[in-house]
Each structure stands twice: as structure tokens, then as C-alpha cells.
Amino acid sequence: MRYTRNKFPEDLIFQETANTEQFQGRYILRHPFTGEMACKEAQYYRKYLQERFKKEAETLANLTGWKIEDIRKKRNLSPSESNP
Numbered sequence: 001m002r003y004t005r006n007k008f009p010e011d012l013i014f015q016e017t018a019n020t021e022q023f024q025g026r027y028i029l030r031h032p033f034t035g036e037m038a039c040k041e042a043q044y045y046r047k048y049l050q051e052r053f054k055k056e057a058e059t060l061a062n063l064t065g066w067k068i069e070d071i072r073k074k075r076n077l078s079p080s081e082s083n084p
Contacts, residue, residue, distance in 0.1 A: 012027070032049050032052075033045070053075065053077055054077075056075075057071045057072060057075060057077060
């Protein structure tokens, strides 16, 4: 199941239950955090985001054949942030 705004207009809420059967779920965040980041871990997160954006742009260019320059422009990435 995909969590999208048009299918789920409210955020997901997870809660613990008494059910002890094994269950596995996966929740992937695709949008970077944009709020204020004042903790020391924020520096690592920002660096991670730069690498992630670079890899995402390269992957998109490789899979689609689109020009990396067009992807950089659309994503507001500088050339140094997404060199192939």
C-alpha cells in the first residue's frame, strides 16, 4: 500500500497492541525534514541529504536517459551536488 495525500489525507499513527504475533512493517520517508535543526546530529543529516540528492539525480538520469543538467535544474541542485 502506498501512502499518498490523495489516498490518506491524515498522517499515519502507529500504536502498540497486545498482539504478540510476529509482524513486520516498513515506513519510508521520502521527503527531507525542513524544520529547524539545532542539534549536533543535524550536521550529519544535512551531509546525508546532499549525498542522497546526488544519488537520486544520478539514478534518475541513468534510468530514464534524461539529461542530468535538466534534473539538477528541476531539483534546484548545483552541478557539484549531483555530478554523474
